[in-house]
Amino acid sequence: MTDKTSTRCLKVLALLPRFIENDFTPEEAEEIRAHLAACPSCLAEYEAMRGLVDTLESLPNIGVPPSFKDAVMRHLPPSKDPEDS
Numbered sequence: 831m832t833d834k835t836s837t838r839c840l841k842v843l844a845l846l847p848r849f850i851e852n853d854f855t856p857e858e859a860e861e862i863r864a865h866l867a868a869c870p871s872c873l874a875e876y877e878a879m880r881g882l883v884d885t886l887e888s889l890p891n892i893g894v895p896p897s898f899k900d901a902v903m904r905h906l907p908p909s910k911d912p913e914d915s
């Protein structure tokens with residue numbers, strides 16, 4: 831049961847990082863909200879992603895292991911505004 835992700839799921843998952851950062855169009859928000867209401871797996875992904883973002887933002891100096899950081903980065907787009915310059 832690994833290849834059951836629908837095209838719509840892939841699209842929604844691709845939009846989630848921007849959705850979490852409040853960077854989306856009204857049409858995208860509508861589609862994402864409608865899909866999350868109907869798709870438990872995407873909803874779980876959204877909540878996990880949002881939880882990671884909240885954790886990282888509230889604990890900026892946390893010493894995360896590389897594997898955890900990799901997992902987070904796979905879910906997030908490249909930073910548009912690097913903070914460690």
Ligand SMILES: [Zn+2]
Pocket residue numbers: 838839840842865869871872
């Ligand atoms: Zn889905």
